[in-house]
Amino acid sequence: MIKYLxxxxxxxxxxxxxxxxxxxxxxxxxxxxxxxxxxxxxxxxGWALCKNKWGKCxxxxxxxxxxxxxxxxxxxxxxxxxxAVASSVGVIFAAVWLLGSWAAAYRLLPAxxxxxxxxxxxxxxxxxxLMCPVYAAWAVKFALALACGIWIWYNQRSGLVVKxxxxxxxxxxxxxxxxxxxxxxxxxxxxxxxxxFPQHIGEFWGRSISPDENTRRFFATSTVKQFRYAKSNxxxxxxxxxxxxxxxEIHPASHCLRTSMWTVHSEKILxxxxxxxxxxxxxSKGSNRMLVWVWYSSETFSTPGFLGFRRHFTxxxxxxxxQISTPLYNNVENGRNELKKFVRALRSKKEx
Numbered sequence: 001m002i003k004y005l006x007x008x009x010x011x012x013x014x015x016x017x018x019x020x021x022x023x024x025x026x027x028x029x030x031x032x033x034x035x036x037x038x039x040x041x042x043x044x045x046g047w048a049l050c051k052n053k054w055g056k057c058x059x060x061x062x063x064x065x066x067x068x069x070x071x072x073x074x075x076x077x078x079x080x081x082x083x084a085v086a087s088s089v090g091v092i093f094a095a096v097w098l099l100g101s102w103a104a105a106y107r108l109l110p111a112x113x114x115x116x117x118x119x120x121x122x123x124x125x126x127x128x129x130l131m132c133p134v135y136a137a138w139a140v141k142f143a144l145a146l147a148c149g150i151w152i153w154y155n156q157r158s159g160l161v162v163k164x165x166x167x168x169x170x171x172x173x174x175x176x177x178x179x180x181x182x183x184x185x186x187x188x189x190x191x192x193x194x195x196x197f198p199q200h201i202g203e204f205w206g207r208s209i210s211p212d213e214n215t216r217r218f219f220a221t222s223t224v225k226q227f228r229y230a231k232s233n234x235x236x237x238x239x240x241x242x243x244x245x246x247x248x249e250i251h252p253a254s255h256c257l258r259t260s261m262w263t264v265h266s267e268k269i270l271x272x273x274x275x276x277x278x279x280x281x282x283x284s285k286g287s288n289r290m291l292v293w294v295w296y297s298s299e300t301f302s303t304p305g306f307l308g309f310r311r312h313f314t315x316x317x318x319x320x321x322x323q324i325s326t327p328l329y330n331n332v333e334n335g336r337n338e339l340k341k342f343v344r345a346l347r348s349k350k351e352x
Contacts, residue, residue, distance in 0.1 A: 010095030
């Protein structure tokens with residue numbers, strides 16, 4: 001009876017995040033198909049555990065279960081919903097480990113991976129890692145789900161159970177590698193940079209442009225402004241958004257470009273000063289090519305990447321995101337120099 005009660009309690013963290021999941025699936029084009037992985041999890045888990053012989057409680061699971069519970073229920077302290085959802089999946093996995101031994105947990109693992117594939121923002125992370133369009137990232141996710149199905153079939157056929165220590169060590173190495181890969185971008189904090197956009201900026205003259213109906217609808221809870229600046233040999237577009245309460249209104253610029261059928265040739269962090277950096281994106285569509293700079297800021301800090309912004313975001317905060325872009329007619333360096341001149345004029349600095 002106690003085991004059944006613990007099993008039910010293990011589902012509570014994920015159930016508590018169901019309103020966020022529903023909002024992500026309905027409000028974000030990036031995550032709109034992720035609910036399918038939740039449907040796939042149910043038969044996958046049943047198949048994985050149908051021949052399992054439940055053993056005694058395995059308390060080696062507690063060093064995994066306790067942190068997962070803390071992360072799953074403590075989202076209000078670190079404000080990253082995707083981490084809380086993924087941790088809720090970890091709670092389910094660790095609870096099966098606790099109640100049914102490591103063998104049961106290992107058999108459930110491929111089904112848990114399928115459930116993790118439904119975590120919001122996972123499509124973006126995969127598209128960023130592979131430098132591919134979002135639809136290709138979805139294809140990769142479904143291919144991974146298929147691979148997990150084959151994994152379950154193999155486990156059922158062979159009865160293989162990988163040792164707990166070997167798998168945990170491999171998972172720790174993989175996680176450490178991913179954290180190291182993103183650590184600088186995730187934790188970089190520059191000086192706050194929330195500029196105004198007057199008619200005259202350095203060598204550039206411009207005006208505000210009224211956002212169209214689709215733009216206003218997309219940024220329903222945010223304040224959006226658009227500007228266009230030019231000089232004799234350069235043309236710069238500006239999108240400035242004061243972020244509202246809905247994080248799903250703010251997408252990484254590369255994702256928006258890819259979903260609009262632009263090809264992203266490169267995406268990298270450009271450190272312009274010790275205390276200021278931007279994400280630089282080189283993209284093309286047909287014969288059109290442009291260079292885009294993006295940064296996120298509050299009054300006290302700025303960060304070049306969406307992950308860093310997402311780490312800081314709270315619904316009641318005062319955050320801004322900026323995108324400035326220029327057409328590329330010759331080479332990237334020429335466009336980069338024009339954007340540097342524009343930002344230098346905005347920052348009123350002699351050098352950048």
